[in-house]
Amino acid sequence: MNKTWIIARNVFMKNAKTISFWVMIILPVFGFLLTFGIGYLAAGSSAASSDSKTNESTAIAVVSTNEQTKETLRTLNQNFQPVNDIGEAKTELKDKKVQAYVDFEQVNNLTIVTDNANNEVQQKLSGIVTQAQSYLTAKQAGISDQQLATLSQPSAVQFKDVNDTQTLEQALSNPETKKSIYNGVSMGAVFVLFFIVLAFANIVAQEIGSEKGTRIMEVLVSSAPAKNHFYGKIIGVLMMVAVYIGFYGILAAVGLTYFKDNEISNFIINQVIMTPFFMFVVLFMLVAVIYTIVLAAILGSMSSKTEDGPKMVAPLTYLILLGYFGALFSMNANNILTQILSYIPFISSFIAPAKIGLGFMNGGVGLGSLLISIVFLGLITYFGAKLYASNVLMYSDQSVWKRLAHSIKFIRRENQVK
Secondary structure, X not given: OHHHHHHHHHHHHHHHOOHHHHHHHHHHHHHHHHHHHHHHHHHHHHHHHHHHHHOOOOOEEEEOOOHHHHHHHHHHOOOEXXXXXXXXXXXXXXXXXXXXXXXXXXXXXXXXXXXXXXXXXXXXXXXXXXXXXXXXXXXXXXXXXXXXXXXXXXXXXXXXXXXXXXXXXXXXXXHXXXXXXXXXXXXXXXXXHHHHHHHHHHHHHHHHHHHHHOOHXXXXXXXXXXXXXXXXXXXXXXXXXXXXXXXXXXXXXXXXXXXXXXXXXXXXXXXXXOOHHHHHHHHHHHHHHHXXXXXXXXXXXXXXXXXXXXXXXXXXXXHHHHHHHHHHHHOOOOOHHHHHHOOOOOOHHHHHHHHHHHOOOOHHHHHHHHHHHHHHHHHHHHHHHHHHHHHOOOOOOOOHHHHHHHHHHHHHHHHXXX
16 A cells, blocks of 8 residues: 555656646636736726727817807806807818817707717717707796706606516525526536546546656556556546645635625525535536546556557547537436436536536435446446556557457456466
8 A cells, every 4th residue: 555655646746846737727727817807908998998989079169149158158168169150160170179060040950060970979069069058048038047057957867677676685595596506507517527537637648658658667567566556646646636626626715705795605605515516516526537537547558658648548538528518418408318328427427417407307316326426436446457457568559449358358367367
């Protein structure tokens, strides 16, 4: 057992000292921050552009022969610039000195003349001119400034959305809302699991392939039995997975603690994390990761050189893709096919969380599926150690399936001899 732990520690330390391992861990964080930053800058740029257009000059040339009207308009709003005639107004508009001009000779029939103003500027110009028109009309009707001020006071108006009748707490307690959140969590877990198992499957295969390709494997196996080497590899890579998951677990814990008084954070903690549903998701993910490492170690032992790693792990990649797309398919269907797949070891780790999140599988059925996966994982690990021992010192150019068949025959002959 001591040799197994020594091998596990060496596997972990060798990879933990590489930049690529830490880049693999931190890269998703930078990807998220980069995406968030680009979105924030784009939103800021859009808002600045909108503000820039809104804050364009709204100076208005006022055409009127009545000096009192000119003075009244100038006092009412500083945007008004009195001019003597239409010609002068057109010239100022052409020279971009004003945004528009209005002939106030006919107060009851005003036309705002602009030069390619956007909708926001047009609305602002219309508001300014309409206010001035109302003021001049009221003055002509003999309404005093005090009366006009009373009439001009805005009414208290509130908006109420007929669909916005629930508080946040009520919305979060809605069963449909919970179902949607559980569905999102389960599919998010499937998405994360897909990339984790793909990444570590290749790490394991390349690790073993490089040792066989450089003939270091003979030295390693001579100092410790092949089974110890097999289990040490699995434990060492699991330690790497623990660092990977622990890093994001700490980030999640810090985030939830920082927003601990937020209703959504409290809901996530109490109604998602502290539930049997979340426990099922985590356990299925853990089982899938161990499956991946075990199968990748078995397949990696069949390689003859470093370049064989991706080729040997191809069957496992297809299995991962089957589980991933099966989970996506189960999002829209609860037929006999997805029900069968949810009991098949390894594939069930992708499909079962999705079905539980959608309410297609209850806790008892989910527990049964999980137990089947765990039992089968134990069998795969036990026989996988024998396959690893039969392949780790063998070098062949045959396909992975032929090498696997040859290993099984070798184990049978070995058992018969015993």
